[in-house]
Amino acid sequence: MNVLIILAHPDRYSFNHAIAGKCKDRLTENGHSVILHDLYEEDFNPNISMIEIPRNGKIDDVVKKHCADLTGSDGIIIIHPNWWGQPPAIMKGWIDRIIRPGVAYEFLDGDNGEGVPNGLLKASVGLVFNTSNTSEEREKEIFKDPLETIWKNCIFDLCGVKQFDRRIFRIIVTSDLQQRQAWLNEVEKVIDKYFPKN
């Protein structure tokens, strides 16, 4: 399978990067093809412009490449920290610019954008790995865990990606090496579950 990994964290030594490395290695071991976009390393520009917005808007080569990688993928893996119940801005910009009409979803004829779109992505699995410094109880009770519905309902389901799994590793800031190793083992198990050995 072709698996696309999108990573957003400014520190190349972050645990997010360790997760991405583990995903890539395990997917490769299992015989899959991997494309990894490290958005910070690519200095991805998050700000969509007006000319880019319409369905047939003018898009640059960077966006074209990202869109091709997205539509060509059988599985999508998203990796980022939980910042304010949302992804970092650079990941939000990837969503704004790459999850395009005509690429990831489309409105029916006669629909000007007010209706329910059809998902276009052929990917069957969407996985999300998040790191967090908020306890599970506080995240669910106080903050209502917006990242869950954002990725599951607002994005993957809308674009036609029906299988969804999300793992949250917490509390990152006080975690030790042993804990992090256990989390990376969990990442490996998740990869094996959705992208087993060919």
Next chain:
Amino acid sequence: MNVLIILAHPDRYSFNHAIAGKCKDRLTENGHSVILHDLYEEDFNPNISMIEIPRNGKIDDVVKKHCADLTGSDGIIIIHPNWWGQPPAIMKGWIDRIIRPGVAYEFLDGDNGEGVPNGLLKASVGLVFNTSNTSEEREKEIFKDPLETIWKNCIFDLCGVKQFDRRIFRIIVTSDLQQRQAWLNEVEKVIDKYFPKN
């Protein structure tokens, strides 16, 4: 009162801009002092860097100015479209970079960032105006309206801003001039409610 308006929409002729203009005009008529940041016009860079992240991290003059405007405000007004249940990336970048530790919130002594922070903002009111092309029913039932908890709980309440109101104007893409005028009248009423004439 000192009121800070943060606006994020790439089209200067957008209804979001009309909302911002109406807020600014009415606040001025009511005798308040207004600072309006049009993030797209300012070409605001949304990507926080590693050196910026720590409490005493190195921040540039743009971030310093934004932080000063934030801490000096008695009321905060946020204006943006609902894109994927979240703000546009440029607004997310404003959150990531300006809602800083030591500026908008702080952890107690001995807390490394895993606990419950204290809000530091003196602003008593946080208002959010969103535009949307999704029906209220679909937003609530399918998408769980993540923007509500993001602004109310994850951001304003955490930073100590206790009065919260949010208005969503929908469906933008099919709205006519008369509808938009009615919405602008509603904006005026909301301003009068929270920031009455001196």
